[in-house]
Amino acid sequence: MPMAVGVIETLGFPAVLAAADAMVKSAEVAIVYYGIAESGRLLVVVRGHVAEVNRAVEAGITAGEAAYGGQVITYYIVPNPPENIETILPIHFTSKSEPFRFF
Structure with a gap:
């Protein structure tokens, strides 16, 4: 099955924490990256099957806004990123995220 990537960018830490929490609780996804974008903007990236990432991002948006x-x-959701994107961008599974991989 194709692996997808889902990204949510928020303003402020409470919103990104709520989004990340909702994402991993609502679907079988793993957080593969978390970082600061700029000016108080934070982002969280999850990986999983396409349907799971869609569900996770939807829940994350609702929780982040709440x-x-x-x-x-x-x-943004990328349904099936090619290998060259996975090689360059920080969306691959690392030793920290691998234990939480469901698939």
Whole structure:
């Protein structure tokens, strides 16, 4: 089955924490990257099967917006990224994320 990537960018830490929590609780996905984008913007990236990532991103958006002062800036889902993207961008499974891989 194809692996997908889902990204949510929020303004502020509470929103990204709520989004990440909702994402991993609502679907069988693993967080593969978390980082600071700029100016208080944070992002969280998950990997999993396409249907699971779709469900996770939807739950993450809802939770991020519901957090006090939370604002989801943007989100994006890539259904089946090619290998060259996985090689260059930080969306691959690492030794930290591998134990949480469901698939």
